[in-house]
Amino acid sequence: MTEHKQDTPPAQNAAKSGEAPKQAAAAAPQAPEPGKEKSAWDKLHYASCTSGGGARLLNPAGAADGEDDEMLHPQHIAIVGATSAMAEHCARLWAERAPQRITLIARSAERLARIAGDLRVRAPQAAIETLTLADFCDAAAIEEAVARTWALAPVDLALIAHGMLTEQEDCQKDLALAREMLMVNGVSPALFAEAFAGRMQQAGSGALAVIGSVAGDRGRKANYTYGAGKGLVERYMQGLQHRLAYAGSDVRATLIKPGPTDTPMTAKQKAAGARMASVEAVAAAIVRAVDAGKAQAYVPGRWALIMAVIRNLPSCIFNRLNV
Numbered sequence: 001m002t003e004h005k006q007d008t009p010p011a012q013n014a015a016k017s018g019e020a021p022k023q024a025a026a027a028a029p030q031a032p033e034p035g036k037e038k039s040a041w042d043k044l045h046y047a048s049c050t051s052g053g054g055a056r057l058l059n060p061a062g063a064a065d066g067e068d069d070e071m072l073h074p075q076h077i078a079i080v081g082a083t084s085a086m087a088e089h090c091a092r093l094w095a096e097r098a099p100q101r102i103t104l105i106a107r108s109a110e111r112l113a114r115i116a117g118d119l120r121v122r123a124p125q126a127a128i129e130t131l132t133l134a135d136f137c138d139a140a141a142i143e144e145a146v147a148r149t150w151a152l153a154p155v156d157l158a159l160i161a162h163g164m165l166t167e168q169e170d171c172q173k174d175l176a177l178a179r180e181m182l183m184v185n186g187v188s189p190a191l192f193a194e195a196f197a198g199r200m201q202q203a204g205s206g207a208l209a210v211i212g213s214v215a216g217d218r219g220r221k222a223n224y225t226y227g228a229g230k231g232l233v234e235r236y237m238q239g240l241q242h243r244l245a246y247a248g249s250d251v252r253a254t255l256i257k258p259g260p261t262d263t264p265m266t267a268k269q270k271a272a273g274a275r276m277a278s279v280e281a282v283a284a285a286i287v288r289a290v291d292a293g294k295a296q297a298y299v300p301g302r303w304a305l306i307m308a309v310i311r312n313l314p315s316c317i318f319n320r321l322n323v
Helices: 040-049 086-093 110-120 139-152 167-174 177-204 225-244 265-272 279-292 301-312
Strands: 003-004 074-079 101-106 127-133 158-162 209-213 250-256 296-299
Touching: 003 279, 074 086, 074 139, 074 177, 074 250, 086 101, 086 110, 086 158, 086 279, 101 110, 101 139, 101 265, 110 127, 127 139, 139 177, 158 177, 158 279, 167 225, 177 209, 177 225, 209 225, 209 279, 250 301, 279 296, 296 301
Parallel strands: 074 101, 074 158, 101 127, 158 209, 209 250, 250 296
Antiparallel strands: 003 127
8 A cells, every 4th residue: 555665875975966875675774783883874873763762853953952963863754745845845954954864755656756856965864765655544554654654763753744725615516525625634634643643652752743724723614624624633633732741741742833825735826816925934934843842833923813813703703704
């Protein structure tokens, strides 16, 4: 059900321009052979992958507080829905920080290969793996994909970023389309998050971020099917945060709520004149929110105030609005 492609950077030689990295089997790193000195990248890679999931998150400068560069533990970052514009820009920011492993999960092998290739050029020190999954709503396939990702190395950070957007009127006319919208935007992200969260909680560390939407704050006639899926994600994340807090877990769960963002998914709204935040600015805000361990982040931040007003408008007023 899944196709997995792995690539490990050479230990000592820089990648030549236009040269594809060599492929290797997805296996846990081996201990250094006696008398054989490992490269700096291999030392970092081995330290991270044998840490039992306890690698610390790196700060924006690429160094954990109080640690020398030699002692850094690179992250294993898993990105679900990696071909989305927001996810791609987040991956760029993370990849350029320090040597680390990034596993990209998406449905389109062609688009995934393009993004992986771009990341390898931007950050040749990073190990970039790709995994294609045909059905993002199949619970068994999701479990298998997360298990295979975790088998590479314990995941320190997982970003769940996939979604879909169609016209509300089309969902009203086509129940199969409405079902797909609800599954892809709501059920599927929750299942991926649950699969990662359980493993992180067992390992005792990790960070999980899920991209929701301001559309999930209150149902509106313009997009209530899409908003219902995102609302499910919000309730799921609230419950997960409660579970982790009650258990005293160090795992952090962050719900990201972007406003309208300039991505291919919103091209029609942009053409109609809607104001959009740049995807670069939104991605940078997502990375900052994850770094800070926030429970919830509106991006851009002004949407926190806007949606506070929308949520609290009395129905007698709200129902007169063309929104």
